[in-house]
Amino acid sequence: MGNETADVVVIGGGIIGMATSYYLSKLGLDVVVVEKGEIAGGTSSKCDGNILAIDKEPGFDSQMSLKSQELVTELVKELDEEFEYRAPGSILVCENEEEMVAANAWVEHQKQAGLPFRMLDRNDIKSEWKYMADDIYGGLECATDSTVNPVLFTYALAVTAKRLGVRLKTHTTVTKIRLDANGAVEGVETSSGLIYTKQVVNAAGVWSKHIGQMVGIEVPIEPRKGHILVSSRTKSIGTRKVMEFSYLMSKFGKERKVDEETEKYGVALVFEPTASQNFLIGSSREFVGFQTQINVDVIRCIARRAIRFFPVMKDIPILRSYCGLRPWTPDHLPIVSRVEEVPGFYIAAGHEGDGISLAAITGKVMSELITDQKTTITTDPLRYDRFQKTEV
């Protein structure tokens, strides 16, 4: 149990921790990752794999996603391993006239923000989606949306970071964060020894509140549970991502026209074809603490919703279901920030369902913050102290 030193200690070996470590190591910093389980052992392997702008609020959010999409195309070339990257775009579909009106406004806003969005009419949908229910009104498309295998993406970042000198300590728990007389970070105590460092990144996702408490701060991140179903390998239903428009309502906590159970479990259709010729079906959103048992009522509700949009799925087998915890924040934006009151302590967490989407831009920006460079995007909306301000 010897003591070691590092320029930066990253807490958490999920997609955010690995992206941060990768970009830091590219800048030549000496990085240690402390992970209580395995690389991609938590949320990053209990999710789907999208780099989406289509479901981001027009403006800062969607711009951040677009930037992340650009970075991922660079990562495809930079990283040592491939991660099933493809960029077929994605679509949202509307169930009624009201949603079409809202979708139109959404598209206009996104276009003004410079993103490649367009409306799709009933014929567009029909000609691309042979198996879609007949009563779908239309939808919208974001042409640059891309998809990856989230676990392989995390592994690829980890393998490359390791080659660049990052030390990965898996099955290692952080027990204490040492502060000096001025309250600045001095070191990290772990189950396998002390690491002297002046900079710590809290990339612990749904567990980042616990890590924050070690330096006396309250990180407003709560676990939000989501279920996903996996189909068996089957004929192609479609070649790219589809979500229902009211997924946005579910995501942003707005009112929807759905039955009670669908509303209660936050169920909204997400269809994602994978590189393995099967597809994933989501989604649900629930606050039930750290409980990760599959709830049969929820997956039943998800299956019903899937059949409503794709009646053909009725006869397609489900191989398995899984669920994970998404790190939720009150305003649906992650925290990518210094913590002013604890010099040397940073937070990169709270991405809810956008962690895979935003990992690249988060890692890049975090490496820039730590090395005092100008950041690729403005980070004001991502600051930790935005929550303190609103409470006053």
Added chain:
Amino acid sequence: MSNSIIVCRCEEVTVENLEDAYHTGAITSRQIKMKTRATMGACQGRVCRNLVDLWMGNKNPLASKGVEQLSYRPPVRPITFGELAGEE
């Protein structure tokens, strides 16, 4: 052991595929699964799960001591979306 032996029939994963994954850094059963899709097919791992664990144990006796056991996920046997949804 011949490298062409198929370990996971559903996903057609051979011993050679496992070897390749191991040599590029997949050193637990779970990582092997994620990289090769062994145990992720239609039999839901009934046929190959033990083989993968056994192979991994031979390769790296410490692997089984880790927390990364292969998981069991519902449903136990494949059912259709329609059956799950409670439709006819």
